[in-house]
Amino acid sequence: MSENEKLLEVKNLRTSFFTHVGEVKAVRDVSFHLDKGEILGIVGESGSGKSVTCMSVMRLLQDPGRIIGGEILYEGEDLVKKSEKEMRRIRGEKISMVFQDPMTAMNPVFTVGNQMIEVIRQHRNVNKKEAHDIAVKMLGLVGIPSPEERMKNYPHEFSGGMRQRAMIAMALSCGPDLLIADEPTTALDVTIQAQVLDLMKDLQQKTGTAIILITHDLGVIAETCRRVLVMYGGMLLESGTVEEIFHHPGNPYTLGLLRSVPNPEKSRDRLEPIPGSPPDLIRPPEGCPFCYRCKYAMNKCVKEIPPLFDLSETHQSRCWLLHPDAPATDAFEKEGK
Amino acid sequence: MEQNTPLLQIENLKKYFAVGKNKVVKAVDDISFSIQKGETLGLVGESGCGKSTTGRTILKLYEPTGGKILFEGRDITGLDSRQMLPYRKEMQMIFQDPYASLNSRMTVADIISEALTIHHLGSAKERSETVAELLHKVGLKREHASRYPHEFSGGQRQRIGIARALAVQPKFIVCDEPISALDVSIQAQVVNMLEDLQHEMGLTYLFIAHDLSMVKHISTRIGVMYLGRMMELADSQELYAHPQHPYTQALLSAIPVPDPRHEKSRIVLEGEVPSPLNPPFGCPFRTRCRYCTEACAQATPQLREVEKGHWVACHLIGGGTDGAQK
Numbered sequence: 315m316s317e318n319e320k321l322l323e324v325k326n327l328r329t330s331f332f333t334h335v336g337e338v339k340a341v342r343d344v345s346f347h348l349d350k351g352e353i354l355g356i357v358g359e360s361g362s363g364k365s366v367t368c369m370s371v372m373r374l375l376q377d378p379g380r381i382i383g384g385e386i387l388y389e390g391e392d393l394v395k396k397s398e399k400e401m402r403r404i405r406g407e408k409i410s411m412v413f414q415d416p417m418t419a420m421n422p423v424f425t426v427g428n429q430m431i432e433v434i435r436q437h438r439n440v441n442k443k444e445a446h447d448i449a450v451k452m453l454g455l456v457g458i459p460s461p462e463e464r465m466k467n468y469p470h471e472f473s474g475g476m477r478q479r480a481m482i483a484m485a486l487s488c489g490p491d492l493l494i495a496d497e498p499t500t501a502l503d504v505t506i507q508a509q510v511l512d513l514m515k516d517l518q519q520k521t522g523t524a525i526i527l528i529t530h531d532l533g534v535i536a537e538t539c540r541r542v543l544v545m546y547g548g549m550l551l552e553s554g555t556v557e558e559i560f561h562h563p564g565n566p567y568t569l570g571l572l573r574s575v576p577n578p579e580k581s582r583d584r585l586e587p588i589p590g591s592p593p594d595l596i597r598p599p600e601g602c603p604f605c606y607r608c609k610y611a612m613n614k615c616v617k618e619i620p621p622l623f624d625l626s627e628t629h630q631s632r633c634w635l636l637h638p639d640a641p642a643t644d645a646f647e648k649e650g651k
Numbered sequence: 652m653e654q655n656t657p658l659l660q661i662e663n664l665k666k667y668f669a670v671g672k673n674k675v676v677k678a679v680d681d682i683s684f685s686i687q688k689g690e691t692l693g694l695v696g697e698s699g700c701g702k703s704t705t706g707r708t709i710l711k712l713y714e715p716t717g718g719k720i721l722f723e724g725r726d727i728t729g730l731d732s733r734q735m736l737p738y739r740k741e742m743q744m745i746f747q748d749p750y751a752s753l754n755s756r757m758t759v760a761d762i763i764s765e766a767l768t769i770h771h772l773g774s775a776k777e778r779s780e781t782v783a784e785l786l787h788k789v790g791l792k793r794e795h796a797s798r799y800p801h802e803f804s805g806g807q808r809q810r811i812g813i814a815r816a817l818a819v820q821p822k823f824i825v826c827d828e829p830i831s832a833l834d835v836s837i838q839a840q841v842v843n844m845l846e847d848l849q850h851e852m853g854l855t856y857l858f859i860a861h862d863l864s865m866v867k868h869i870s871t872r873i874g875v876m877y878l879g880r881m882m883e884l885a886d887s888q889e890l891y892a893h894p895q896h897p898y899t900q901a902l903l904s905a906i907p908v909p910d911p912r913h914e915k916s917r918i919v920l921e922g923e924v925p926s927p928l929n930p931p932f933g934c935p936f937r938t939r940c941r942y943c944t945e946a947c948a949q950a951t952p953q954l955r956e957v958e959k960g961h962w963v964a965c966h967l968i969g970g971g972t973d974g975a976q977k
Contacts, residue, residue: 588836
């Protein structure tokens with residue numbers, strides 16, 4: 315929806331880790347945008363760069379990692395140019411994050427209430443009592459029963475699902491406009507996952523917070539998001555609405571991913587895995603990162619990185635097969651499920 | 652072996668763990684099932700439901716608290732570790748975490764041939780030949796034998812784990828979440844390989860996982876566990892098409908379907924799994940069940956055959972009231 319205001323715009327982001335072995339090009343020239351109040355999914359396997367992209371947006375990269383190029387425009391301001399002090403104000407207040415593992419994301423020696431109050435007082439000009447009340451209200455909002463009592467509990471007294479709820483409460487306690495959730499339900503059981511995803515959708519509608527949901531689970535994406543980015547080998551290979559990505563995929567990698575998971579609605583067929591394994595990011599292929607695993611790969615794919623081709627106003631794909639001069643293939647015509 | 656003796660029969664298996672003073676966690680409580688030769692029995696449930704403990708107790712990695720384990724009709728429950736040795740060769744295991752389950756100081760060849768050495772199978776030369784064959788079978792190369800685990804990716808390590816399990820030519824393998832640590836595109840590779848090996852070598856699997864769509868894909872029959880008890884057991888197609896137990900219905904409806912057009916009719920369960928230290932009396936699921944009646948708090952429902960091959964443990968099913976099917 316072009317009439318919507320853009321909340322976040324990432325342009326040509328490049329992030330590398332300068333390790334002893336060499337430069338690991340974790341994010342290579344990634345551009346995307348996020349509208350106010352939308353839920354955007356990022357799907358990819360480990361090493362695809364999806365988490366590093368978001369850590370770059372938060373400016374939370376650990377030492378050998380550095381942003382080496384590009385812009386991260388948040389409401390028009392470039393986050394790459396912000397000082398650490400300025401970033402500290404932005405984190406939590408404007409952008410906050412929920413991590414995968416609710417067991418390690420909290421400090422075990424402080425009560426949940428204590429940790430929430432600390433966050434709130436960092437960003438809002440309130441006294442202890444007021445911060446306490448806000449925290450209780452937030453815990454209630456995310457569905458924790460008897461929040462007043464639960465404030466006094468330590469993280470180990472919470473179950474995994476409740477801890478993730480508390481993390482979401484903490485992340486939303488300063489009313490951010492953007493919530494980045496990095497595999498928020500991966501460590502949870504399916505029935506609890508369903509609860510947490512429902513909660514996130516519900517909160518997004520109530521508070522209007524935009525959400526970036528990082529996951530490797532295609533099912534979670536299909537049920538939660540409006541638009542999806544598909545990442546592989548540090549690059550953005552395809553982006554589009556869920557309808558476009560799941561029913562008219564425009565990239566052989568997306569197709570491969572969709573075919574390698576069993577559909578619980580269908581009967582028992584043989585799975586079609588993607589052969590091989592993800593590329594080495596120290597020496598990534600010169601051309602398309604997926605070229606060595608792609609059954610449609612051509613000479614050009616090995617030599618040159620394909621540009622993003624527009625398939626529709628909302629749908630882009632990085633694949634040489636979409637070039638007007640490419641030979642006709644059956645890749646995309648009949649394959650959309 | 653007789654035609655109709657199941658490969659494995661589990662009768663009223665119990666495994667309790669003592670926790671502190673006078674407290675007991677009933678990790679596996681009175682479950683019975685059998686596995687036919689050549690089939691894959693899937694075991695699903697949420698964390699803490701006892702599915703992994705079941706797998707480990709069957710292999711006698713844990714000493715059972717009660718019940719019987721019959722392998723090819725012979726009772727192996729009371730055997731000590733020396734008497735178990737011949738059975739260890741028949742029953743192997745594949746672990747969840749391919750990073751933790753391989754000794755980082757041993758080469759691949761040592762890892763795979765360790766079991767061969769223990770069971771005195773073949774000469775040194777034959778063993779190295781076997782290792783090469785096994786590597787080939789799981790899609791790795793002969794040269795990989797002299798390398799160490801850290802030189803491999805997660806998917807390759809899981810292949811090494813599988814080669815190790817296959818080394819002694821077992822009949823039965825417990826696969827404890829063998830793919831949950833792997834990437835989506837690699838999961839399908841490993842699952843296909845497990846299926847191929849099953850056909851080729853006539854293997855029988857107990858496949859433990861929480862990824863319900865993958866379990867449905869690979870299993871012949873599926874058992875659903877909750878708080879140490881078996882709630883439902885049926886043919887996998889049947890279980891997904893006609894789940895009877897309210898817990899199974901909720902569990903299946905919670906699977907996210909990779910299709911945005913899919914109509915969602917999700918049953919969201921209230922609350923969480925109760926502490927296994929203090930499970931509810933009666934039906935373990937009654938605190939979260941929307942059909943719960945008084946009867947559910949009075950007695951623990953037993954697993955009963957409600958249709959041919961379809962077993963359910965619920966007071967409301969097959970016993971007059973039909974609440975749960977509505």
